[in-house]
Every structure is written in structure tokens, then in C-alpha cells.
Amino acid sequence: DAGVIQSPRHEVTEMGQEVTLRCKPISGHDYLFWYRQTMMRGLELLIYFNNNVPIDDSGMPEDRFSAKMPNASFSTLKIQPSEPRDSAVYFCASSDRRAEKLFFGSGTQLSVL
Amino acid sequence: AQTVTQSQPEMSVQEAETVTLSCTYDTSENNYYLFWYKQPPSRQMILVIRQEAYKQQNATENRFSVNFQKAAKSFSLKISDSQLGDTAMYFCAFLSYNNNDMRFGAGTRLTVKP
Numbered sequence: 001d002a003g004v005i006q007s008p009r010h011e012v013t014e015m016g017q018e019v020t021l022r023c024k025p026i027s028g029h030d031y032l033f034w035y036r037q038t039m040m041r042g043l044e045l046l047i048y049f050n051n052n053v054p055i056d057d058s059g060m061p062e063d064r065f066s067a068k069m070p071n072a073s074f075s076t077l078k079i080q081p082s083e084p085r086d087s088a089v090y091f092c093a094s095s096d097r098r099a100e101k102l103f104f105g106s107g108t109q110l111s112v113l
Numbered sequence: 114a115q116t117v118t119q120s121q122p123e124m125s126v127q128e129a130e131t132v133t134l135s136c137t138y139d140t141s142e143n144n145y146y147l148f149w150y151k152q153p154p155s156r157q158m159i160l161v162i163r164q165e166a167y168k169q170q171n172a173t174e175n176r177f178s179v180n181f182q183k184a185a186k187s188f189s190l191k192i193s194d195s196q197l198g199d200t201a202m203y204f205c206a207f208l209s210y211n212n213n214d215m216r217f218g219a220g221t222r223l224t225v226k227p
Contacts, residue, residue, distance in 0.1 A: 031213070033213070042217055042218070042219050042220065043204065043217040045213075045214050045215065048213055055213070056212070056213065056214065059214070089156065091158065093158075098213050099208050099213040099214075099215050100146055100163075100208065101160070101163075102158075102160070102215070104157055104158035104159075105157070106155070106156055106157045107156050107157070109156075
């Protein structure tokens with residue numbers, strides 16, 4: 001398996017634009033997690049899915065953020081409209097055993113100008 | 114809420130020597146997991162080692178071992194025979210049995226010098 005695949009690797013956009021981050025989990029994993037990493041706050045869980053259903057979205061910072069998982073092999077994290085303070089590295093991770101054994105993607109470096 | 118503290122923002126070690134990274138955590142729970150993750154310059158988070166709280170025996174993975182002191186809520190990582198490829202950020206993390214919200218420390222930047 002190729003591991004967790006995220007795209008794009010880098011994204012530069014202007015304030016107010018819509019941003020969509022993509023994730024393909026490892027085949028057979030039924031848990032998918034979105035994390036955000038910043039210098040100020042470190043790594044934070046934004047939302048996670050189990051069997052494509054959002055279970056806990058309490059970490060989503062505000063309504064500008066939304067996440068979907070239309071099928072077992074694809075998830076998106078959308079920010080609309082984006083703001084400079086959203087600049088961070090966004091990680092997707094998947095697991096077949098809750099969060100005990102996470103496999104992380106390479107992350108998307110988002111810069112909002 | 115659980116918190117994870119890594120008190121060493123940066124550390125360095127000579128190649129082939131041993132280094133210990135510190136981690137403490139705060140929880141009122143009895144059942145949980147503890148982890149060390151490595152983040153090299155490539156940015157990907159890589160699991161180094163995992164410990165289940167109910168196990169008294171310290172986990173080991175080749176050159177990596179932990180010193181788990183449950184009463185003291187301490188979980189340090191020892192890297193033996195350090196290699197240049199060990200240069201990375203190291204994150205300590207806590208996971209309760211009751212949820213999926215893994216809590217990470219602020220990280221320790223380790224540099225292995227030739």
C-alpha cells in the first residue's frame with residue numbers, strides 16, 4: 001500500500017479564497033483523522049471519521065471549516081473563506097484500530113496570504 | 114483534560130552516543146496509551162514506540178526504549194547509538210482508552226552531530 005496520500009503538498013492562496021485539502025486513507029482503514037499543526041498550538045485534532053461518518057468535530061475551529069468523507073477511500077477538508085491565521089500544516093491520518101495506531105500522510109502546507 | 118509536557122525544546126547528541134528525551138503528562142485516567150512520534154524534515158509523522166499503561170514492562174524498539182513511570186506520570190525516550198538519521202522533531206503523545214483525541218506535546222528538536 002502507498003500509505004496515506006494527501007494532496008496538494010503545498011497550497012498558497014489569498015485571503016477569502018476557498019481551499020480544499022484531499023486525503024486518501026490506507027485501504028481497509030475505517031478511521032480517518034484530520035490534524036492541524038502550527039507553531040503556536042502544536043498538533044491538534046480537528047475531526048475524525050469512523051466508517052465514513054463524522055464522530056467528533058469538536059476540534060474544528062469555526063464554521064469556515066468543513067470536512068467530508070463521501071466514501072471509504074476519500075476525504076476532504078475545506079476552508080471557505082480562508083484567512084491568514086489558517087496557515088498551517090494539515091495532516092490526514094488513518095487507522096484500523098481507533099487512534100492507537102495512526103498512519104500519517106505527508107501533510108499539506110497551507111499558506112494564506 | 115489531559116496535557117502532555119516536553120520540557121526540552123532542543124537537544125543535541127554526538128553520533129553513536131545515547132540521549133534521553135523527557136515527557137510528562139497529566140491525567141486522572143488509569144487506562145491509556147503513550148507514544149513517541151518522530152517528525153523528520155520530510156514532515157511525515159512516524160510512530161517510534163508505543164506503551165500501554167497497564168503494562169509495567171517498558172517498551173523497546175531496536176535502539177529506542179522508554180522509561181515509563183506511571184506513578185510519576187513520566188514517559189521518557191532513550192535513543193541508543195544515535196545516528197544522523199535520528200535528527201528530527203520528537204513528539205510525546207497521550208491517548209485515553211475512552212476517546213480518539215490524541216494529545217501531543219510541543220516537541221523536542223533533536224540534532225545528531227557527526
